Amino acid sequence: MKKVAILVPDHAAIHVIAISRFMFETVNQFLIGSGKDKLFDVKLVGQRKQMKLIDGPFMVDPDLLMKDVSETDLIIIPPMAGSMHxxxxxxxxxxxxxISQHQxxxxxxxxxxxAFLLAATGLVDGKKCSTHWGFxxxxxxxxxxxxxxDGKIVTDEDGIYSSGGANSCWNLLLYLIEKYTDRETAILTSKFFAIDIDRTSQSSFAMFKGQKGHNDDAIRTVQEYIEQNIEEKLTVEELAEKVSMGRRSFERRFKLATNNSVLEYIQRVKIEAAKRSIESSRKNxxxxxxxxxxxDTKAFRTTFKKITGLSPVEYKNKYNKIGVE
Known part of the structure; x- marks a missing residue:
């Protein structure tokens, strides 16, 4: 029997707590229906006997208090609503x-x-982790x-897992179901919940906003120039000259401020503009x-697919219902 502790933290989002429990309990029913024993002992675990959630007038009564859990096989950390801090x-x-349970x-x-609560434990320092693309x-x-x-649906490193944004949680839950049971049960579960079992990227859903939460005014000036001149063929040298910097110094400061190279940033701004146009216009x-x-058609298609996970035509077919190719 696998002990699964679904946390009910303060500031929790209720819907993910609910679907997590529902999925594990549903798999138990599938196993019983096929003549096997149920596998998951699922408990909601919280700090208090009654947890008030932040996203509405909802209360949750945990099955167990944290202090009463001696050990568990798996901890599920749901998303928090509101301020992460x-x-x-x-x-x-x-x-x-x-931390104590992981030890x-x-x-x-x-x-x-x-993922913010997971990262606050220090357990993913130096390790891979995913979260909602908007955060x-x-x-x-x-x-x-x-x-x-960036864009990853599921990460798995040394017994620590994370999922991308919003409905990506279903994919991580399916991933865990397959790990603890088998592929056949995971496929059955995916069909029951109507989930694409092998979705690996949230890139097609991501909207690039540009990282401007830094204190480098010169780099912010360049970012704004890029965003206002998407139709131009911009070069690193040209942009460095606009803020009177040498190329190497400019590239170093740009990467430090934005977490993107200059060329990556240009590409992402251009592709984001292309996505919006594809979604809402009749342009081919x-x-x-x-x-x-x-x-260059090939360069555009290659870059578009690298960033979104879809070709321009696939993206148009998915998101545009008014345009014609």
């Missing part, structure tokens, strides 16, 4: 409990922005020692390509 501050006891051999899995800049700023995996792919400063 406040959530971490409110869950200091929970953080210590996670006893428990595996740990964070869902969506539950990557904040996460990097708070936890620079963690190797953040070549027109969009020229609008964002590309003249």
């Amino acid at each position: 406040e959530g971490i501050s409110a869950n200091k006891n929970t953080i210590n409990w996670i 006893k051999g428990s595996e740990v899995a964070s869902l969506c922005v539950g 990557t800049e904040e996460f990097r700023n708070m936890f620079p020692s963690v190797i953040l995996q 792919i070549n027109e969009v390509m020229f609008d964002v400063g590309y003249t």
Whole structure:
């Protein structure tokens, strides 16, 4: 029997707590239906006998208090709502409990922005971790020692797991189901919940906003120039000259401020503009390509797919219902 502790931390988002428990209990029913014993002993675990959640008038009565859990095989950390700083501050006891259980051999899995609570334990310092694409800049700023995996749906390193944003939590739960049972059970579960079992990237959902939460005014000036001139063929040398820097110094400062190289940033700004155009206009792919400063069809398609995980045509078919190719 695998003991699964689904945390009910302060500031928790109720829907992920609910679906996590529902999925493990559903798998138990599948196993019983096939003549096997149920595998998962699922408990909601919290600091108090009644936990008030932040996203609405909801209360959860945990099955167990943290102090009453001697050991568990797997800890599920759901996402927190609201301020990540406040959530971490409110869950200091929970953080210590996670560390203690991990030292006893428990595996740990964070869902969506539950990664912030996981990272606060220090258990992913120097390790790979994923979170919601919309929180990557904040996460990097708070936890620079963690190797953040942009766009990754699931990470697995030394018994510590994480998922990307929002509905990516279903994929990590399926990943764990397959690990603890078998592929056949995982496929059955994916069909029951109508989930794409092998989705590996959240890139097609991500919206690039540019990392401007830094104090380098010169680099911010360049970022704004790039964003206002997406139709131009910009070069590193040209951009460095605009802020009176040498190329090497400029590239170093740009990377330090934005976590992207200059060329990566240019590409991501251009592709983000292309995505918006593809989603909302009747322009064909070549027109969009020229609008964002590309003249080489192969280069545009290669870059687009590298960033989004989809070709421009696939992206258009997925998100645009008014345009015609």
